[in-house]
């Protein structure tokens with residue numbers, strides 16, 4: 001087999017020296033504080049059985065999509081599921097992508113044009129950054145959740161821009177916090193900007209039926225586009241962009257990550273559909289998740305763990321600084337049976353290395369007290 005080029009080997013060695021080499025872990029049997037399966041739906045047999053039965057009743061005989069949606073892969077379930085998703089999210093249109101990564105890359109590489117500007121939160125997800133790299137629009141970042149700085153950027157650049165896009169996440173994946181979405185929407189509207197909100201970590205968690213933070217706050221009609229992903233709270237896979245029917249038509253024509261890829265197989269679509277129905281109807285599970293979050297917060301307060309970033313979402317991060325230190329404390333927690341992940345630089349900025357706790361409806365008070373007490377001890381050593 002041919003050797004990896006020397007320059008690439010050196011890059012890997014540099015990662016090792018920086019204590020930042022990424023390695024694939026084995027599947028964990030520890031108590032789950034790491035997965036995005038916030039509602040435990042990845043293991044929900046009702047969804048699995050309903051999807052399976054639905055396909056049998058439909059006489060479906062295909063395992064694979066057989067092609068791109070524009071060629072042969074546009075299974076008739078797509079229309080049904082997209083209509084359901086659009087209605088659920090009070091949107092005029094929904095377009096399913098194979099993943100949230102694909103949705104963001106597709107949107108940001110295709111929608112903002114030369115002459116447009118994109119103002120994005122500095123902590124925005126890598127998939128949005130990657131999409132922007134393929135765009136001819138000019139991107140500018142603003143400090144995390146800093147609406148004052150954003151306003152100044154709008155005022156500085158607006159007159160030279162054809163369109164202005166503002167991008168944020170309703171729950172930030174690496175911090176768990178949220179922007180002031182009401183104020184942000186007002187700001188975007190008052191300057192006639194197009195607001196785009198990634199709801200990856202809000203779907204299933206916020207809103208009366210788990211619709212996300214945007215609908216929880218009643219802002220859906222003022223937002224240009226929303227990205228919802230199914231691999232987190234819904235426990236399955238895929239994503240959708242919510243917006244106007246023209247936006248949908250535009251993306252079908254110009255989003256390359258939509259066009260040049262095989263569509264999702266029918267079983268994936270049926271699973272998305274029944275996962276949505278489960279989220280919509282199972283209010284008890286959402287309440288359990290909220291109780292878990294409330295208990296986690298009360299325990300961090302009781303134990304005076306002040307190193308956490310303020311958050312009322314499922315993601316709670318303890319900033320510990322330094323790859324070696326974070327890795328070491330994560331290992332101590334893992335040795336005690338808790339699967340907590342260290343988030344290292346360069347995934348987060350240097351000095352902002354952290355332990356990331358993901359909370360689930362199935363985490364018990366005993367597990368939460370246990371992991372936080374272990375953390376407290378590890379920090380004070």
Ligand SMILES: Cc1ncc(COP(=O)(O)O)c(C=O)c1O
Pocket residue numbers: 099100101102104125127169173198200201229230231238239
């Ligand atoms: C905010 C955000 N957007 C998009 C994505 C990508 O979604 P997916 O995992 O479906 O590709 C993620 C997942 O890591 C995310 O955290």
